[in-house]
Amino acid sequence: MRTVVALARISVVTGALLLISSPASFAQSDSDEQKCFSTHSDDYKNPGYYDIGLAACDRFIKSGRYRGAQLMPYVRQRADWLRRKGELDAALRDFEWAIELDPSDVENYDFRGDIFVERGEFQRAIDDYNRSIRINPNYSPAYYARGQAYEKLGRIDDAVASYRQAIQIDRPYNTSSNAVRLHEWGQNEARRRLRELGR
Numbered sequence: 001m002r003t004v005v006a007l008a009r010i011s012v013v014t015g016a017l018l019l020i021s022s023p024a025s026f027a028q029s030d031s032d033e034q035k036c037f038s039t040h041s042d043d044y045k046n047p048g049y050y051d052i053g054l055a056a057c058d059r060f061i062k063s064g065r066y067r068g069a070q071l072m073p074y075v076r077q078r079a080d081w082l083r084r085k086g087e088l089d090a091a092l093r094d095f096e097w098a099i100e101l102d103p104s105d106v107e108n109y110d111f112r113g114d115i116f117v118e119r120g121e122f123q124r125a126i127d128d129y130n131r132s133i134r135i136n137p138n139y140s141p142a143y144y145a146r147g148q149a150y151e152k153l154g155r156i157d158d159a160v161a162s163y164r165q166a167i168q169i170d171r172p173y174n175t176s177s178n179a180v181r182l183h184e185w186g187q188n189e190a191r192r193r194l195r196e197l198g199r
Helices: 002-018 023-036 041-045 047-063 068-084 088-101 106-118 122-135 140-152 156-168 177-196
Strands: none
Touching (some): 023 068, 047 068, 156 177
């Protein structure tokens, strides 16, 4: 869910960039945009779709039309499709590239932290979630994810503290519907986990 909400926000930004393309390239780009940043949540559960999304993102990256922070969303989304396919090393390389392209984007560290969790590198994940929190102290998904990593290390008190921090965060300053949904998702997951822990 966190990925779906974040990607919907990216799609709006990149859609605006596509408006400056020529009509012929726009048609192909619009189709690839929808495939790369699929906002249909079932696509993220369908392994048969992963290569479609991956190929669409790859075409954007190889087009040469984008640089720096404009290229970053495509790289990050390609990394997410790679992660879903279980290609963690390739995904990690793309997340690291996304961080180089835009080191101020909170989600780059958050998503790279998720890769470290999948690889069993929980302290490295915590370090990345902490980076996300330093960039945006109001980003509740990073507190929730950090709590999950603490739990994997058996540090239940630290996990509980992180979950509690997530639910104490005020509504985000960015009031776009996607930012609000992502914020609420992080808080709801933290509340759910606290209930499950009896805390």
